[in-house]
Amino acid sequence: MSDKLQKKTSESLKENSQYALAFGLIATMLFVAGFPLFVIFFFGIFAYVLWKTFSQPSRSETREIFEFYLSANELLRDDERRWFGFEVQEVIARGERILQLMNGAPPLVYFTLGALYNKIGDYKSASNHLAYVLENENADEATFNYPSPDLRNYVRILRKIEREPAEAPQTSAAVRSLERARRNRGKTLLENSRLLLKEQEAKKQEAAFAEKKQKELAQKNAEKTVEKIFVSVVQNEPGAYSIDNGREVSSTENQPTPNDSANHKKKKQKNTDDPFANRKPISEVLHDIYDSK
Structure with missing residues (x-):
């Protein structure tokens, strides 16, 4: 000085x-x-x-x-x-x-x-x-x-x-x-x-409250994301169940099995070998006769 x-x-x-x-x-x-x-x-x-x-x-x-x-x-x-x-x-x-x-x-x-x-x-x-x-x-x-x-x-x-x-x-x-x-x-x-x-104290309280709300919102979003991922994984797993007209349907229920394929082939082969496989029913024959008269 x-x-x-x-x-x-x-x-x-x-x-x-x-x-x-x-x-x-x-x-x-x-x-x-x-x-x-x-x-x-x-x-x-x-x-x-x-x-x-x-x-x-x-x-x-x-x-x-x-x-x-x-x-x-x-x-x-x-x-x-x-x-x-x-x-x-x-x-x-x-x-x-x-x-x-x-x-x-x-x-x-x-x-x-x-x-x-x-x-x-x-x-x-x-x-x-x-x-x-x-x-x-x-x-x-x-x-x-x-x-x-x-x-x-x-x-x-x-x-x-x-x-x-x-x-x-x-x-x-x-x-x-x-x-x-x-x-x-x-x-x-x-x-x-x-x-x-x-x-200053009021602003600090508001900031703390906003931060708390933001954390809660982030936690909820994280929980929803985890839930969606879980549902997606469960639905894609073999043997998983889905809802079809109020009834639980297994994801493997509609999937063809090796036995189903073999039965289908046998049925098709049987229809080919039978000479009367393409024969019309009697009701259709009678209907054709009456129509011709």
Whole structure:
């Protein structure tokens, strides 16, 4: 970020000078008390390492909060820039990390996260964060009576920025913009998130119902296909039965057998050998006689 919360060089020099002054005073007292110089020197190095170890995270976490405000304000601003999805996700991850690491995170962090979740369409997370800020009495700044060291350090820097906005103009503008959005658009964002969340859930239910109906229809079609195949196979099998005028008829009933063929040949041969095979019946002969008269 181009906007610096504090001038690093002057701040580092100020911190080192304070440590040097304190160490010089303590070292003088120890030397007068008769401690060897190497013990005093070792004690000074050890104290400096401990001081840097336990003091640096608090400052870095506080700085990260204001950098989160800067990035989030750029994303939430109504301009014509088009942001990539991973950019928004990275800023959201930074805000979530602040909530995890900081004991008693500022309510503005929750609101900013809720607005970012609303922007990407995660309306459930947006509703949760916005509801915590707008509907929870414990989320009001006036209820923070016993602050953690991180929160105290955050408030100290915040008040300094508010008193001297020229030292961090972009950070000051980002904080004011987010606070104004929280005051003017917070309830609207919460209602919008809840409404869109209901619509999303309704669409999911409709999609699940349609998918279920489609699966049932596909299962019915599969059962019908299997039934048709089964009937076709059964009808084509030897000895299968079919319906003929309400009577079950075997498929082999009308099929000629070798015995039937032999009987037919014998009958035909018998008719050929008989000289009277073509003789007319007596009724036809009498009928012809009467017709001739």
